[in-house]
Amino acid sequence: MLKVGVVGAGTMGSAHSRAYAAMPDVELVAIADIRAQAATALARECGARAVADLPGLLEEGVDVVDVCVPTPMHRAYVEQCAGAGKHVVCEKPLARTLEDARAMMDACSDAGVELFVGQVVRFFPEYRRARELVQAGALGEVGTARFTRGGGFPHASDDWYASFAQSGGVVVDLMIHDFDFLRWCFGPVRRVYALTTAGREFNRLDHALVSLRFESGVMAHVEGTWAHPAGFATRFEIAGANGIVQHDSEQAAPIHTTLRNPETGGAGVAVPESPTLHSPYELELRHFADCLLYGAEPEVTAEDGYEALRISHAALESARTGRAVTL
Numbered sequence: 001m002l003k004v005g006v007v008g009a010g011t012m013g014s015a016h017s018r019a020y021a022a023m024p025d026v027e028l029v030a031i032a033d034i035r036a037q038a039a040t041a042l043a044r045e046c047g048a049r050a051v052a053d054l055p056g057l058l059e060e061g062v063d064v065v066d067v068c069v070p071t072p073m074h075r076a077y078v079e080q081c082a083g084a085g086k087h088v089v090c091e092k093p094l095a096r097t098l099e100d101a102r103a104m105m106d107a108c109s110d111a112g113v114e115l116f117v118g119q120v121v122r123f124f125p126e127y128r129r130a131r132e133l134v135q136a137g138a139l140g141e142v143g144t145a146r147f148t149r150g151g152g153f154p155h156a157s158d159d160w161y162a163s164f165a166q167s168g169g170v171v172v173d174l175m176i177h178d179f180d181f182l183r184w185c186f187g188p189v190r191r192v193y194a195l196t197t198a199g200r201e202f203n204r205l206d207h208a209l210v211s212l213r214f215e216s217g218v219m220a221h222v223e224g225t226w227a228h229p230a231g232f233a234t235r236f237e238i239a240g241a242n243g244i245v246q247h248d249s250e251q252a253a254p255i256h257t258t259l260r261n262p263e264t265g266g267a268g269v270a271v272p273e274s275p276t277l278h279s280p281y282e283l284e285l286r287h288f289a290d291c292l293l294y295g296a297e298p299e300v301t302a303e304d305g306y307e308a309l310r311i312s313h314a315a316l317e318s319a320r321t322g323r324a325v326t327l
Contacts, residue, residue, distance in 0.1 A: 002026045002293050005057040007077060008068035009033035009042045010156060012091050012118075016066050019282040021046040026289050032057040035157075058084045064292065066285075067091060070156065071173065072166045075100040082111040089288055091118045093176050093312070094305035096168055101309055105302045116288045116298065117305030121177040122184060123283040130238055130245045131185050139240030142186070142218050147178040150225030151232030153204040161226075162204055170206040171196060171319075172312045175224035178236075179212070179315075180300075180308035182222070185238075186214045188307075193324040194315035197227075210315045 002025065006017050009031055020028040030049040033039035043050035051057050054077055057065065065081045066089040067074060074095050081088045088108060094117045095101035108115035121127050133139055150170065154161045161167045171194070183189060189212050196208040205227035212220040234249045290296040314325040 002289050003029050003061060003063045004066060004289075005030045005032065005060055005062035005064070006048075006066045006068060007032045007054050007057055009035065009038040010068065013066075013068035014042055015279070015281045016068055016089075016285060017042055017046045017048070019279060019285045020066075021048070022282065023286060023289060025293060029062050030057050030060040054080055058086065063087060064089060070158075070160045070166065071096050071168070072160070075104050078104040078115065079107045082107040082113055082115075085111060085113060087114045087116075087292060089116045089118065089285070090305075092120075092180075092305060093168070093172055093309050094302065095309065096166065096172070098306070098309060098313060101302075101306050105306065108302070114292065114298075115302040116291070117300060117302055118284060119177065119180045119300050119305060119308065120280050120284045121181045122300050123280040123287070125280075126247045127181055127236075130236065130247065131181075133245050134185050134238060134240075138243065139238060139245060140242030142238060142240040145182060145186075145218060145220040145238045146223075146236065147182065147220065148223045148225075148233075148235040149174055149178055150207075150223075151228050151230075153206070153226045164198065168312065168316070169196070169198060169208075170224045170226045171208050171210070171315050172309070174226070175208060175210065175222055175315070176308045176312050178222045178224070179210075179311040180304060182212065182214075182220050183307060183311070184300075184304070186216050186218045186220070188215045189213070189311055189314075189327050190215045191324050191326050192311060192314040192318050194318040196316075196319040198316070198319055208315070208319070210318075212311070 004020050004026055006013050017031055020026050028046050028048045030051050031039050031043045032051045032053055039050040064087040067077045068091050074090055078088050078090055167173045191213040194210040197206055207225045207227050210222045237246045291298050314327055318325045
């Protein structure tokens with residue numbers, strides 16, 4: 001039985017807590033939040049105890065601490081967990097800065113504990129299916145990819161997303177999902193070029209366009225926004241010599257695959273595919289639990305989280321300087 005504690009009872013802490021509570025071989029022991037009412041309500045719902053802070057959580061005999069606090073607090077919390085000999089699940093982005101991310105990784109390595117990062121898009125069925133098609137060669141040699149993600153501006157405690165110094169804006173906090181997924185599909189990124197609204201005041205409207213050139217030769221265009229008034233949505237298109245796979249979260253069938261007819265070379269039949277009913281957060285955390293309980297090989301590592309953050313920072317540098325950045 002894996003004993004888990006969650007620190008942070010906000011949106012992500014709630015999603016993670018509910019996922020753990022549904023696992024038969026995981027015991028959600030306690031939930032910590034400085035907002036006593038939030039911790040108590042979530043703990044009651046999930047059958048756990050409510051505690052006031054991380055030190056209190058570490059006294060609850062947990063094996064793993066799931067860190068779901070604002071990004072600028074990640075390093076301090078992860079280092080405390082590592083110092084207490086606890087494995088860590090840390091929400092993305094791994095940290096606000098590359099220096100903090102590396103320090104967190106070193107702290108966990110030195111303590112001999114695992115550090116998992118919540119790049120949950122790898123566990124969305126439509127994204128996994130697209131990667132399977134790429135890896136199987138069904139699309140042929142891939143040339144281009146186009147990814148879009150975003151919605152309205154996020155609101156949280158102390159309005160910390162509105163502080164670029166704390167959140168990194170849409171590039172670091174949101175688009176890092178697509179940077180990680182694209183790197184998972186196509187390998188290392190060679191060059192980054194970006195345009196963003198950074199430095200302009202648009203009343204919390206943040207938007208960015210990022211072009212990635214991969215070592216493999218694939219070109220990707222990634223668009224992220226916190227300026228869309230109609231709600232959150234994701235889309236992607238991956239195009240290869242033999243076909244295209246497309247996804248649009250606003251469509252009833254969220255993924256479509258169109259492959260060329262191998263006999264005629266003409267267009268084939270579009271095949272809509274539906275994702276499973278399991279929450280991607282449950283799939284992600286189930287996998288992390290399996291790594292600790294049964295020795296499963298991690299599909300996403302702290303190093304992956306670091307590399308996705310490195311791409312994000314390259315995009316910020318490109319937007320600031322107006323020049324492409326080579327990694």
